[in-house]
Amino acid sequence: MSILGKIFTWWDGATIGTHLWTARKGEHVGTDAQGNKYYRSKAKEGQRERRWVIYDGPNDASRVPVEWHGWLHGSFEDVPESFLPPPRIWEVDYTPNATGTAAAYRPQGALERGGKRAKAVGDYEAWSPDA
Known part of the structure; x- marks a missing residue:
């Protein structure tokens, strides 16, 4: 990203002010599996x-793993x-929040899937x- 982009945008990575601060x-304390870097000040x-x-990439709070979320909020020192x-065998890897993308969940009846709703069986009466 260009220097002007870093100065005037906040949604695609840290701004110049954040980098300067x-x-x-800042004291670097760790990095998670996704490349996000965590800092603290005394x-x-x-x-x-x-x-x-x-963040290593777009700013999206859902990309912070649970354990680091607890640390950020002061749950532990x-x-x-x-x-x-x-890690447990049943734990799955992180999947990004797909809201607003083509991979987002769309139930049957959603306009993006044709807008055809399953017929109701006696529980619906049209107004x-x-x-």
């Missing part, structure tokens, strides 16, 4: 520690890698202005 005040007197994420159990 991170370089000046707490000042009477204030909490500040924590943030720099140590970084998640220090105390995570091994008529004459009735």
